[in-house]
Amino acid sequence: MFGWFGKISFVPFSKVQDFAVHLKDGRLMGSVCKGCGYATFPPRADCPQCLAGEFDFREIGGRGKLYTWTRISAAPTGFEDVVPYTLGVVDLEEGGRLVAWIGDTIPEGEIRIGMGVQVVPRMMEEREEIKVYYTIEKPGTTWGKAPPSG
Amino acid sequence: MSRVGVIGIGHGKFGRRSDATVQELAFEAFRLAVKDAGIAREEIDASVVAAVPEYHKQRSVAGVVQEYLNLNPAPTWLTEVACASGSAAIRTAWMAIQSGLHKVVAVIGCQKMTELSTGEILALMGRVGEVQWESVFGTTFPGYYAMFATRHMHEFGTTREQLLQVAVKNHFYGAKNKNAMFQKEISLPTALASEAVASPFCVYDCCANADGAACLILADEGRARASGKKVVWLDGVGCASASMSVLRRPNLVGLPSAVEAARQAYKAAGVTARDIKVAEVHDCFTIAEIMAYEDLGFCKKGEGGRFIEEKRSYVGGSVAVNADGGLKAKGHPIGATGVSMAHEIVSQLRGDAGERQVPGADVGLTHNVGGIGQYTFVHVFKRD
Numbered sequence: 001m002f003g004w005f006g007k008i009s010f011v012p013f014s015k016v017q018d019f020a021v022h023l024k025d026g027r028l029m030g031s032v033c034k035g036c037g038y039a040t041f042p043p044r045a046d047c048p049q050c051l052a053g054e055f056d057f058r059e060i061g062g063r064g065k066l067y068t069w070t071r072i073s074a075a076p077t078g079f080e081d082v083v084p085y086t087l088g089v090v091d092l093e094e095g096g097r098l099v100a101w102i103g104d105t106i107p108e109g110e111i112r113i114g115m116g117v118q119v120v121p122r123m124m125e126e127r128e129e130i131k132v133y134y135t136i137e138k139p140g141t142t143w144g145k146a147p148p149s150g
Numbered sequence: 151m152s153r154v155g156v157i158g159i160g161h162g163k164f165g166r167r168s169d170a171t172v173q174e175l176a177f178e179a180f181r182l183a184v185k186d187a188g189i190a191r192e193e194i195d196a197s198v199v200a201a202v203p204e205y206h207k208q209r210s211v212a213g214v215v216q217e218y219l220n221l222n223p224a225p226t227w228l229t230e231v232a233c234a235s236g237s238a239a240i241r242t243a244w245m246a247i248q249s250g251l252h253k254v255v256a257v258i259g260c261q262k263m264t265e266l267s268t269g270e271i272l273a274l275m276g277r278v279g280e281v282q283w284e285s286v287f288g289t290t291f292p293g294y295y296a297m298f299a300t301r302h303m304h305e306f307g308t309t310r311e312q313l314l315q316v317a318v319k320n321h322f323y324g325a326k327n328k329n330a331m332f333q334k335e336i337s338l339p340t341a342l343a344s345e346a347v348a349s350p351f352c353v354y355d356c357c358a359n360a361d362g363a364a365c366l367i368l369a370d371e372g373r374a375r376a377s378g379k380k381v382v383w384l385d386g387v388g389c390a391s392a393s394m395s396v397l398r399r400p401n402l403v404g405l406p407s408a409v410e411a412a413r414q415a416y417k418a419a420g421v422t423a424r425d426i427k428v429a430e431v432h433d434c435f436t437i438a439e440i441m442a443y444e445d446l447g448f449c450k451k452g453e454g455g456r457f458i459e460e461k462r463s464y465v466g467g468s469v470a471v472n473a474d475g476g477l478k479a480k481g482h483p484i485g486a487t488g489v490s491m492a493h494e495i496v497s498q499l500r501g502d503a504g505e506r507q508v509p510g511a512d513v514g515l516t517h518n519v520g521g522i523g524q525y526t527f528v529h530v531f532k533r534d
């Protein structure tokens with residue numbers, strides 16, 4: 001299932017593969033270690049602090065600040081059809097960092113390091129198979145969420 | 151502790167080498183190094199080959215190199231830590247000699263990169279970062295360093311012109327190096343006008359893939375002194391790692407692995423940054439050289455842009471950096487690069503660098519970075 005995550009996937013399997021399912025349902029998940037409470041994003045199954053292998057997913061709000069960015073003009077394989085695209089690195093309010101595309105709500109001329117941003121779950125709808133990802137958008141940008149299952 | 155000396159060096163032509171296989175490239179550098187050392191080949195106890203396997207159709211490159219150099223049945227092994235593979239080979243050779251296991255070890259850095267199709271190269275470029283969370287967004291090698299540059303410019307006021315002055319300097323020296331891929335000076339306006347790659351970078355901010363090889367012969371202190379040559383000593387070896395994911399780094403304005411590797415190497419060699427007269431640093435992108443000035447302590451964090459603007463890294467400045475053209479002008483055959491850096495420092499410390507010679511060069515270093523700072527090796531060399 002982890003193969004759902006990203007425009008192209010290099011990692012079909014992972015102990016945190018349900019991350020992609022949650023993302024499809026509109027939820028952005030970090031991990032919390034059941035042993036010591038270590039919380040991080042992106043999620044990881046195995047705790048770097050206490051070595052425990054048990055964790056819970058925990059939804060994060062996705063608010064953060066833009067740390068740095070670049071506009072890619074020379075694309076690698078699999079991204080030729082979307083070039084040029086802009087990558088941003090976000091420091092999340094709840095801890096951790098992510099890299100993602102800067103989305104349509106932030107035109108290139110308005111990008112500023114340190115600006116408040118909202119990370120938003122996305123699906124590529126034009127595809128036959130499920131493809132999920134997230135983008136960096138203006139604060140206040142909203143999206144649909146599926147009700148939590150179970 | 152006894153010392154490890156460099157008794158022979160050899161360097162082939164870097165560039166698009168459509169005339170040679172990887173083992174033929176290795177042979178060119180090896181031949182020169184053996185002649186330079188003035189030893190019988192049978193004296194070579196072992197060899198360490200540095201190459202990044204995914205660029206070669208031939209799997210297990212050490213095997214084919216060892217056979218072609220006619221070094222069987224001496225032991226050989228491959229080191230791989232991306233663009234720092236060459237320095238990893240030097241480090242393991244140093245360890246093998248210091249342990250007493252081997253007396254004379256050949257280090258061969260060799261790489262063919264231009265046999266891959268553009269498609270294959272672009273596919274590799276898309277997997278340079280951490281693939282689970284980062285490459286899925288189309289991160290690229292220039293893209294990562296570009297994000298360091300964007301942040302460095304934001305925090306310290308580093309400018310586009312300062313970045314590209316690194317390229318201008320390195321092409322200035324590359325024009326004087328017969329082994330360099332690009333032996334032509336460039337101007338700042340030309341560099342600024344080149345095609346966009348990943349903002350703020352354009353083509354002239356980036357080094358080029360290349361084919362090439364370089365070789366060192368290392369020996370224990372006794373054998374090195376018996377050689378009767380001007381021995382250059384590898385007195386400080388430093389090495390450190392940092393997270394594969396740049397997201398797990400404390401900041402993106404420097405390489406923590408470089409700071410730590412430098413600390414170790416200076417301490418082991420009993421020197422400080424001020425003692426370094428000549429340095430080879432890993433200028434895979436212009437910002438990388440500016441961060442290297444800072445991480446190595448040639449200037450304070452944030453002052454790297456001014457350091458190049460004031461030409462303090464030219465020959466005649468406070469420390470000559472990449473006086474052979476660096477990765478930028480020499481080309482970057484990734485397995486060979488670390489060995490090529492050591493070749494230049496040894497040649498400078500011997501006083502053999504010709505018109506690029508740094509006057510009074512007695513202590514020099516190499517700073518060789520793998521990937522985006524996941525691995526950094528700093529090696530301090532001294533002459534007698």
Ligand SMILES: [Zn+2]
Pocket residue numbers: 033034035036037038047048049050051052
């Ligand atoms: Zn834990």
